[in-house]
Amino acid sequence: MAFNYTTEEQKKTVDQSMLLCCKFFISEGRNIATLDAIERAARSNLETVIVNKFHDRTYNRARYNLVSYVLHDCTGNAIYSPLQQTVVAMAEAAFNAINLEFHDGAHPRLGAVDDIVFHPLACASLDDAAWLAKSVAADIGNQFNVPVFLYAAAHPTGKQLDAIRRELGYYRPNSIGNQWAGWTMPDILPQTPDEGPIVVTRSRGISMIGAQSWVTLYNIPLLSTDVSAARRIARKVSARGGGLPTVQTLGIVCEDSTEIACMLLEPNRVGADRVQNLVEILAAQEGLDVEKGYYTDLSPEMIVEQYMNLISAKKSSP
Template sequence: MMKIVQCVPNFSEGRDLEKVEEIVSVLKNKEGFKLVSYEPDKDYNRTVVTLLGNPNDIIEALIPFTKKCLDLIDMNHQTGEHSRMGAIDVIPFIPIQDTTMDECVEYANTVAKKINEEFSIPIFMYAEAANIKARVKLPNIRKGEFEGMKEKIKLEKWYPDYGNAEIHPTFGVIGVGARIPLIAYNIDLDTENTKRTGFIARTIRFSSGGYRFIQAGPVFLESRGHTQVTMNILDYTKNPIYRVLEAVKMEARRYNINVPSCELVGLIPKTALLKTIKYYFQVEGRDFNEDMSLEEITKYSIEYIGFRDFDKSKIIEANI
């Protein structure tokens, strides 16, 4: 069986689509891996790239990809709704097929070393690849963002894992890690009130007393004219989509706010969708079939979860 990893580099440009296209051009039509998707968002000013395939081929392609980001993005002039600390903010590796987490940690360290040696960009290792406990959680590293990192990196406790204790002046720093599949999931709220959206986000966010494995916050999407509870579900086996969706709907009712739709950024494991579809089938007293097709899973995900801009290609198993 062939080794397959998912790699999800996020870079800090989502408005200038010509730049986005030039950056991702070095990842297209390559041997050994597939560029599954790239999703620019002008409100977040960020593009999420999803790669799937042979880890060594992905690692080699990330070097010219980094060079493109270095040439085209100056973080001194970059703003957006999403927190960020570098022109490439993160590069996580996720085991998918015939690959262990320990191997993904090795891949993460290999690419971190290569990028630092080639471009003198400092690297912080996070999640399963973290060397220091305080760096397991990405928000701990990213706190202060690009602007604050200029001084933060000089503190001994925040020396980078690779490189000198000084940010690259235009690029910043990168977080490189290894993790289980994370679900980047956003719930649309039919309101422009970010304060109320923030109250709702706090009820589900673990750090403020909500659900474990949930990171969440409010954001206003100017292009769509409404807010979102934007979140990462770090372990969908412990807290599935339906639980956070129903909690947000319940909290939104107290403010008479509708929840019209949801958004998925990147890919999602089939089992994560089946877990939530099963819940709604049970609510309605319907017979549930674990072996439903990807087409059926897509249909019911749109029906019950309310995904917009969603199709079969967003499911990991459809791309293997």
């Protein structure tokens, strides 16, 4: 259910220390018209701000970081965020423009709208993020007939994203060269989704929607096209492979090299420097050179600062 807060008195109740960030991942990084349509949908709500975006042609994938406030009732429960309407509008634009059957890229994916994750910022709570994740999941599952799997704080038992993806075959390449192409999964899913139908529309695929504390995304280039070596290194770095705790990794093909794409689930516990160091050690054992890694997004503090600046600029513009 959407709440419409439009009066000046209601706007005064907005607490700008209660903020949520949405990372919205789509399976498109090449078609400018499609990316423009999705961005127009994001900008249609003036109370939501795009603070950062990342497009990758080789991955054929894009991510938008959006921020807005969350309102609570008198008992402290979240009841409204402009992000809900904005994210659903972006999903509609993506489903209308992206056909997963014709998609190919170097990054794994299961859906046109592949992943949506909500993070609490400033004084907002993980419960706020989980509420919004579940609300958006219900909208997307019901309005667009897309199977949605919840994860982390949005999941009833806290099941993690990588575990669900593994069960659905996300990490298994299905094509030579681009690694992932078209749709090769069964039309009827082996697991029942949390929202939406068990039958998949091939053009739209599956969406993952979750809520968790801030996750840092950090990629490390290897000066090699040997994807097998990249995947061996990635596995040894990951927590699942006995490497660093709270680190998830992927070995991915790029245009003339490979990369270790890393998700740092607790960046204050295991940061990018430790990951970089271990990758360099393991790459040396493979006889490979490594470049300095790079972040694909901003820090939470930078996200909040960017949001406040952009909101102030909107309010002061005629």
